[in-house]
Amino acid sequence: MARVDLHLHTGYSPDSISRLQAVDRRARQAGLTHLAVTDHDTIAGALRLKEISSLPVIVGEEIMTARGELIGLFLTEPVAPGLALPKTAELIHQQGGLVYVPHPMDPFRRGLGMQGLRELGEAIDVIEVFNARCVRPSSNDLAAQAAQGLPAAQAAASDAHTLWEIGRSLVEGPDFSDGPGLLRSLRQGRLRRRRAPAAIHLFSRYAVLRHRLQPGRR
Numbered sequence: 001m002a003r004v005d006l007h008l009h010t011g012y013s014p015d016s017i018s019r020l021q022a023v024d025r026r027a028r029q030a031g032l033t034h035l036a037v038t039d040h041d042t043i044a045g046a047l048r049l050k051e052i053s054s055l056p057v058i059v060g061e062e063i064m065t066a067r068g069e070l071i072g073l074f075l076t077e078p079v080a081p082g083l084a085l086p087k088t089a090e091l092i093h094q095q096g097g098l099v100y101v102p103h104p105m106d107p108f109r110r111g112l113g114m115q116g117l118r119e120l121g122e123a124i125d126v127i128e129v130f131n132a133r134c135v136r137p138s139s140n141d142l143a144a145q146a147a148q149g150l151p152a153a154q155a156a157a158s159d160a161h162t163l164w165e166i167g168r169s170l171v172e173g174p175d176f177s178d179g180p181g182l183l184r185s186l187r188q189g190r191l192r193r194r195r196a197p198a199a200i201h202l203f204s205r206y207a208v209l210r211h212r213l214q215p216g217r218r
Contacts, residue, residue, distance in 0.1 A: 001172060001175065002033045002171075002174065002175045002185055002189075003031055003033050003034075003167075003170055003171075003172050004032060004034040004036060004182075004185075005030075005036065005158050005166060005167050005168075005169070005170040005171075006036045006071075006073065006100065006128075006155050006170075006171065007036065007060075007071065007100075007158065007159045008023070008036065008037060008038060008158055008159065008160040008161075008165075008166055009038065009040070009062075009159075009161045010023050010037060010039055010046075010049070010218070011045070011218035012039040012042055012044050012046075012048075013039040013040045013042075013062075014040060015040070015161055015204040015205075016039075016161040016162070018160075018162060019218065020049045020052065020218070021052070023035070023037075023049065024049060024052065024053045024055065026163045026164070026166045026167075027053075027055060030166050030167025032055065032170070033055070033056075033175070034055060034056045034057070034176075035049060035053060035055045035056070035057045035058065036057075036058035036060050037049055037058070037059065037060055038060035038061060038062045038071050038102075039060075039061065040061075040064070041062070041063060041064060041078075042061065042078060043059050043060070043061050043075055043077075043078045045218070046058075046059040046061075058073050058182075059075045060072060060073045060074075060100075061078055061079060062102065063079050063080075063088055064081040064082065065082070065084065065085050065088045067084070067085050067112055067115075067116050067119070068110040068111055068112045068113070068116055069103070069109070069111070069112070070085065070092075070099065070100075070101060070102075071099075071100040071101070072088075072091075072098070072099065073097055073098040073100050073126075073179065073182070074096060074097045074098055074178065074179045074182075075092070075095060076095050076096070076097075077095055079091045079092060085119050085120055086119065089123040089124075090123075093123070096179065097179065098125040098126060098179045098182065098183070099120070099123055099124055099125045099126070100128065101117065101120070101126070101152075102128045102157070102159065103134055103139065103143070104116065104143050104146060105138075105139045105140075105142035105146065106136075106139040107139070108135060108136075109133075114146060117146055117150070122151060124152040125152055125153065125179075126152055126153045126154070126186060127143065127147045127153075128155050128156070129144040129147050129154045129155065129156065129191070130143070130144070130155075130157070130169055130191060130193045131143075131156075131159050131169070132156075132157070132159060132165065132169040132193075132194060132195050132196045133158070133161075133165075133200065134195070135198050137195070153183050153186035153187050154186065154191065155171050155191070156169040156171060157169055157171075158170070158196070161200070161204045165196055165200065169191075169193050169194050169195075170191075171185070171186055171190070171191055171192070172189050172192060173185035173188050173189020174188055
């Protein structure tokens with residue numbers, strides 16, 4: 001049985017100060033069987049964690065597109081930010097990756113919204129129907145409603161920017177070792193949903209300040 005949190009950040013993101021070794025340790029404590037690292041506009045932290053962790057690591061990136069945020073999973077190369085949604089999805093698929101839409105209906109965190117979902121259409125492999133950091137429960141409710149009209153698999157994730165958030169929301173399903181296997185696992189699996197308190201966003205603000213005062217410290 002696989003237990004995976006498909007959306008989390010490390011100190012390689014500008015709004016997190018979670019060190020890689022601590023992320024690895026916390027993932028084990030949370031009972032995760034796989035680590036998916038989705039730092040903002042970089043895969044450097046994921047690649048480094050892949051070297052030091054004995055857990056299978058899914059290399060991901062949360063990419064700021066011209067419309068909003070989009071995640072690529074199972075990447076081998078970084079995808080540049082600022083591109084159009086279809087081009088970003090194309091670059092993810094070209095390297096055998098999965099297109100994962102995070103917090104699509106969250107107006108506070110660059111969700112793609114219905115227009116973005118329509119623009120991507122069947123290029124979406126996974127849609128996040130529950131994000132533990134959404135301040136408004138309605139953001140997750142709307143994401144779940146939008147997903148009903150899409151062929152994409154569905155996921156719940158923590159969007160962890162601090163250690164204690166890791167594994168707060170996740171997916172349980174059959175074991176997998178690659179992208180197609182993950183999609184099968186998601187379709188056969190079960191979503192575990194737990195919200196994070198709204199105050200957790202203050203820790204992200206603190207992390208941004210820490211990075212400004214101590215650039216390069218991870």
